[in-house]
Amino acid sequence: MAKVRGAVVVENEVCKGCNLCVVACPQDVLSLNKEVNSKGYHYSYMMNPEACTGCTNCAMVCPDNCITVYRVKQANVA
Amino acid sequence: MDELQLADIIKPENKVYGKSKIMTDTPMHYCYGCSHGVVHKLIAEVIEEMNIQEDTIGIAPVGCSVMMYYYLDIDWLQAPHGRAPAVATGYKRTNPKKYVFTYQGDGDLAAIGTAETMHAVNRGENIVMIFINNAIYGMTGGQMAPTTMIGQSTSTSPHGRDVEVNGYPLKITELIAQLPGSAYVTRQSVHTPATVRKCKKAIRKAFENSAKNIGTSFIEVVSTCNSGWKLDPVESNKWMEENMFPFYPLGDIKDSVHDDVEKYSVQKNKK
Numbered sequence: 452m453a454k455v456r457g458a459v460v461v462e463n464e465v466c467k468g469c470n471l472c473v474v475a476c477p478q479d480v481l482s483l484n485k486e487v488n489s490k491g492y493h494y495s496y497m498m499n500p501e502a503c504t505g506c507t508n509c510a511m512v513c514p515d516n517c518i519t520v521y522r523v524k525q526a527n528v529a
Numbered sequence: 530m531d532e533l534q535l536a537d538i539i540k541p542e543n544k545v546y547g548k549s550k551i552m553t554d555t556p557m558h559y560c561y562g563c564s565h566g567v568v569h570k571l572i573a574e575v576i577e578e579m580n581i582q583e584d585t586i587g588i589a590p591v592g593c594s595v596m597m598y599y600y601l602d603i604d605w606l607q608a609p610h611g612r613a614p615a616v617a618t619g620y621k622r623t624n625p626k627k628y629v630f631t632y633q634g635d636g637d638l639a640a641i642g643t644a645e646t647m648h649a650v651n652r653g654e655n656i657v658m659i660f661i662n663n664a665i666y667g668m669t670g671g672q673m674a675p676t677t678m679i680g681q682s683t684s685t686s687p688h689g690r691d692v693e694v695n696g697y698p699l700k701i702t703e704l705i706a707q708l709p710g711s712a713y714v715t716r717q718s719v720h721t722p723a724t725v726r727k728c729k730k731a732i733r734k735a736f737e738n739s740a741k742n743i744g745t746s747f748i749e750v751v752s753t754c755n756s757g758w759k760l761d762p763v764e765s766n767k768w769m770e771e772n773m774f775p776f777y778p779l780g781d782i783k784d785s786v787h788d789d790v791e792k793y794s795v796q797k798n799k800k
Contacts, residue, residue: 456533456538457538457545458535458538458539460539464556465556467560467561467562468561469561469562469762470562470761470762470763471562471762471763471766474763474766475721475722492561500535505545507545507546507722508722510546510547511546511722511725511726512567512719512720512721512722512725513566513567513570514557514559514561514562514563514564514565514566514567514570515556515557515559515566516548516549516552516557516566516570517548518546519544519546519547519548520544520545520546520547521538521539521540521543521544521545522538522543522545523533523537523538523543525533
């Protein structure tokens, strides 16, 4: 069975840590970082990267346009 | 098969979603979690998909989104408070092949600019009007707007909006749907991925209507103002669902072409 793997890249300096992507993620991949960026915001990061399916929900609700989503289909994975 | 590493996934050919090319690299000045950013992004994506960057003119309002011209790489005009539909009328009439849209908040469109809004729609101008309704004056510090909910506390109604003193919230989208000049009137929201996708379809339809010369397309986006409401972005979304959606229900209100003008026009006496 084919498996879909995804990854998101968050622009740390643009992210304002609004938490909307964390709530929108159906796989609980994203979380807010304990570290802060140069403006003092707890930016979003992939806490659990294996679970990401690249569904783009996080990027859809992101008000600051700082999420880019990548997706690959892995063939023949049990 | 070996497990994929992140570096194998993050490659340009695997990219499925990213920032639109129409968006500039300027970081937005909005508060964290503000709905303005999502709507800006949707407009940029629609312009990019329709390939009309050269032919689109936005009319920036007065309000938080006054500096929208920094964020979308298209031509802009900035209108005085509430007068965006009047400016858009002039631009569209002199350049009928261009796509003209206004982007206004509730203080701009539903308070000071009510007359301009109603008359532009009533004339059936072929423009797109995008109305961000967050039930408060966000930029000036959270004062009561015409669209403020009953009982909602703001800095000028600290004990909640009282109907006896302040009247009822204004459903301007329903009013506009009554006018024969409007072609497409809808109310959307951008708080979940599903509603964001629906809102994008509505914006796309509105821009397509603009080329068909069938009247004004009007999109209300019920949105949040977490700074003005004194809530965090996630709580704001919940507050909006619980308190605003019953009064401002989502969905298409009108989707039609001009009413038959000849049906209403005075018949000339035939001899």
